[in-house]
Amino acid sequence: MKLVLDTDACQGHARCLALAPDLFDLDATGYALLLVATVPPELEAAAREAAAACPERAIALEP
Amino acid sequence: MGTTESDRTGGCPVHDIHQFDMYDPAYVAAIFDVFAAMHAEGPVTRAEPYGGWWIITGHDEVFAAARDHRTFSRQTEFPTHRFTRDGQEFPPNPASAIMLRTLISLDPPAHKPVRVALNPHFTPAAIAPYEPNIRAYANELIDSFSERGSCDAWLDFAQPLAHVVIFAELLHCPVERLADLWAIIENLPPNANGHTVDDLLEAMAEFVTDFVLWRKEQPPLGDVIDTLLATEINGQPLSLDVVIANVVLILAAGVETTGSVIATALDFLGRNTELRAQLAADPALLEQACEELLRLFGSVQLQPRTVMQDTELGGQQLKRGDRVLLAYGAASRDPKLYECPEEFRLERDTKSHVAFGLGAHRCIGSNIARLEFRVALEEWLRRIPVYELGAGHVYRRKIDHIHGPVALPLTFPASTRETAAPAGVAR
Numbered sequence: 107m108k109l110v111l112d113t114d115a116c117q118g119h120a121r122c123l124a125l126a127p128d129l130f131d132l133d134a135t136g137y138a139l140l141l142v143a144t145v146p147p148e149l150e151a152a153a154r155e156a157a158a159a160c161p162e163r164a165i166a167l168e169p
Numbered sequence: 170m171g172t173t174e175s176d177r178t179g180g181c182p183v184h185d186i187h188q189f190d191m192y193d194p195a196y197v198a199a200i201f202d203v204f205a206a207m208h209a210e211g212p213v214t215r216a217e218p219y220g221g222w223w224i225i226t227g228h229d230e231v232f233a234a235a236r237d238h239r240t241f242s243r244q245t246e247f248p249t250h251r252f253t254r255d256g257q258e259f260p261p262n263p264a265s266a267i268m269l270r271t272l273i274s275l276d277p278p279a280h281k282p283v284r285v286a287l288n289p290h291f292t293p294a295a296i297a298p299y300e301p302n303i304r305a306y307a308n309e310l311i312d313s314f315s316e317r318g319s320c321d322a323w324l325d326f327a328q329p330l331a332h333v334v335i336f337a338e339l340l341h342c343p344v345e346r347l348a349d350l351w352a353i354i355e356n357l358p359p360n361a362n363g364h365t366v367d368d369l370l371e372a373m374a375e376f377v378t379d380f381v382l383w384r385k386e387q388p389p390l391g392d393v394i395d396t397l398l399a400t401e402i403n404g405q406p407l408s409l410d411v412v413i414a415n416v417v418l419i420l421a422a423g424v425e426t427t428g429s430v431i432a433t434a435l436d437f438l439g440r441n442t443e444l445r446a447q448l449a450a451d452p453a454l455l456e457q458a459c460e461e462l463l464r465l466f467g468s469v470q471l472q473p474r475t476v477m478q479d480t481e482l483g484g485q486q487l488k489r490g491d492r493v494l495l496a497y498g499a500a501s502r503d504p505k506l507y508e509c510p511e512e513f514r515l516e517r518d519t520k521s522h523v524a525f526g527l528g529a530h531r532c533i534g535s536n537i538a539r540l541e542f543r544v545a546l547e548e549w550l551r552r553i554p555v556y557e558l559g560a561g562h563v564y565r566r567k568i569d570h571i572h573g574p575v576a577l578p579l580t581f582p583a584s585t586r587e588t589a590a591p592a593g594v595a596r
Contacts, residue, residue, distance in 0.1 A: 115236070117531045120293055121520070136288025159520040161527055162236065 107145040108168040109153055111138055115164035125159050126152035138164070189216035189224060191471060191494070191570060192249055200470060200572065201511060204499035212503075213483035219248035220256035222492045223485065224471075226499035228506050228521065230483040234474065235495055235527035238276045241474035243530055244269055245492065247570065248473070264371040267414045273422065277529050279402055283415070284529070286400045290339070290393050293536050299338045303541055306333050307548040309588045313595035315552060318583035319559070323432040323574050325596065327545070331428030333594045334541050335420060339534075341390050342380055344593050350376055350420075351596060369425075370417050377416045381409070393419065419534075427538045429468035429573025431545045436574055437462065437513070438550075439558040444513065449554035452547050459542050460519040464507075467524025469532075470498035471570040497523045498572060556581035 109129065116138045122130040123138070128149055133139045145153045145167075157165040186206045190196050196203055204226055207214040212227025225231050234241045250265045252258055261269075268274055272283050289295060310330055314320035332350065336342040353372045381394065389395045397412045407415070438445040448454055476491040487493070501522040502510040525532035532538065559578035 117528060118288055118292075119525070119531060120536060123293060132292050132294075134289060135285040136292055158518075161521065161523065161525075161531065163232075 107150050107153060108143060109140055109145055109157075110166040110168055111140050112162075112164040112166070113137065115162045116160075117162050117164075119161050121159040121161065122156040122165060126156040129153055130156060186210065186214055186224075187216055188218060189214070190218045190254065192254075200498065201502065204496060204502060205504075205511070207496075207499060208502075208504055211484055213485040213487075215485070218254050218256075219252040220258065220492065222248060222494050223476075223482075223487060224494050224496050224499075225482070226496045226503070227483050228500040228503035228523070231495050231497065231500040231523060232527055234482060234493065235472075235523075235530070238529060240477055240480050241493060241495075242276050242477050243274055243472075243474060244276060245274070245473040245475040247471075248492070248494075262371070264374060267410060268370060268418065270411050271414045271418045272533070273418055273530060280529055282402055283400055283407075284533070286396050287393060287533060290396065291533050291536055296338075296537050296540060299334065299537065300540060300544060302338060303330075303334055303544045304548055305588070306330055306337075306592070306594050307545050308552070309591045310595055311548065311552045312586040312588045312591065315584045315586060319578070319580045322435045322577040322579050323428070324576070326549070327428040327432035327435070327577075328424070329594060329596055330431065330545055331424045331426075331541065334427070334537065335423040337594075339393055339419070339423070339537065340380075340416070341384075341392055341394070346376075346380065347594070348596075369421055370414075373417045373420060374413065377420065378413050381413050381416055422532070423534050423537065425571050425573075426468045426532075427534075427541050429571050430463065430466060430538070430542055432577050433466040433468070433573045434459075434462045434542070434546060435549065435579070436558070436562070436577055437466065439556060439579065441513070442555075444515075445550070446554070447515075448546070449550040452550065454515065455543050455546050455550075457519075458515055459539065459546065460522065461513055461515060461517055463524035463539075463542070464501045464517075464519045464522035465511075465513060466572060467498055467501060467522070468571050468573055469524070469526065470572050471496055472526065472530070495526075497526055552584065552587070553579075553581045 118136040120132060123132060129141055129152060131139045131141055153167060157167050184196060184199060184203050186203055189203055207224060207226045212230040214224045216222050216224050225234055246265055250261060307330055310326050314325050332347055336347055337344050353376055357372055384394045397407060397415050400407050448458055471494045474493040474495060476487045476489055476493060478489050480487050501524055504510050506521060525535040556579045559580050561576060561578050
């Protein structure tokens with residue numbers, strides 16, 4: 107599973123970081139940053155949670 | 170849980186949604202019934218007062234409009250700032266005009282440099298150190314009334330807590346100065362529309378000017394104030410009046426809002442004692458409970474926009490120049506998205522609530538608000554797990570579009586103080 111972040115849509119709510127701190131961080135300007143491109147199997151559930159939690163729908167999952 | 174709003178509003182009074190007036194206490198008291206009636210008619214409703222406004226209530230439509238600044242500009246004032254109720258336009262007052270040059274009113278791209286400069290002060294990592302201090306402030310405030318067995322949970326707890334967090338933690342303003350600001354807020358003269366954001370901004374400006382000028386003379390702390398003083402747009406530093414206006418904005422946006430959510434939650438839990446007991450017994454549930462309470466009672470109900478080009482939204486034809494109110498409080502209760510939206514359901518999936526708005530202007534302080542809200546309820550329920558709502562409960566908005574009580578008298582079993590060395594945050 108791959109994570110795709112739409113950096114134009116991200117507004118820095120930081121919900122992804124709250125739910126999946128192993129997958130997301132914030133950059134120096136407060137917007138989301140992907141820590142991995144390919145999601146390890148044990149973090150797939152967290153990745154789905156984070157994508158669903160993005161208020162701006164900026165996170166997509168690809169097989 | 171199956172608790173609804175109608176016990177507070179006394180049933181479902183009949184309101185003409187096309188005469189919706191966000192400053193009329195009758196509409197304010199029944200705001201969620203009004204939103205429900207708007208949902209029943211469609212996602213975009215026309216309301217005639219103040220020259221005519223589109224009220225966007227659908228979640229999809231709010232999502233679309235809030236994120237499209239080219240079509241929906243934030244360079245817009247609230248209805249009473251420019252219009253009488255019967256639609257006569259008047260010139261903006263200076264306090265309102267300068268707010269159009271602050272972060273909340275700038276459209277991208279001018280918005281971005283200010284936002285990017287301020288964002289790092291509001292990240293979860295930046296605000297995590299607040300937690301023990303918020304807990305200490307909350308307990309000091311509870312100490313100020315715990316032995317008495319009664320308090321006004323707005324005046325004695327939620328409002329001062331929200332003040333001290335923004336003042337002392339975010340702005341590094343000496344706690345001794347707080348009393349000056351409370352005096353200003355308490356002495357706001359009522360006007361024809363009730364208290365408005367303009368009145369508050371005007372009253373705060375002098376206080377904030379003194380504070381910012383004082384901070385300019387102090388060694389830099391690398392905080393929000395220093396960042397604003399160093400921020401440039403197109404190579405030009407922000408003028409001092411714009412810096413001051415942004416600090417006023419931070420106060421206005423960070424104090425009444427979070428304080429109102431805390432007070433609204435205490436009010437709600439005062440009438441839902443089974444839920445209250447459940448949360449007091451298991452504070453780990455509070456994180457999820459707070460999200461559901463934010464969905465139901467997010468304090469910022471409405472935000473204005475101006476239509477920049479003809480567009481269709483929710484089946485309505487909007488014309489260039491039309492005025493719009495994004496009803497975040499309604500979108501978080503859209504029945505298309507939430508089953509029985511007026512009910513508190515702890516297990517509900519709340520992820521899509523828009524209590525903090527969407528798009529470039531989504532609340533910059535949401536991480537502070539979430540932390541402060543949870544810690545306030547944790548400490549309150551630990552210290553005062555059982556309380557009764559008293560008489561004289563006043564539920565109305567003091568400031569424009571903010572939802573929450575301005576008087577919340579409670580009684581409870583008296584208990585002893587806990588704080589050894591108070592910092593002086595109680596009124």
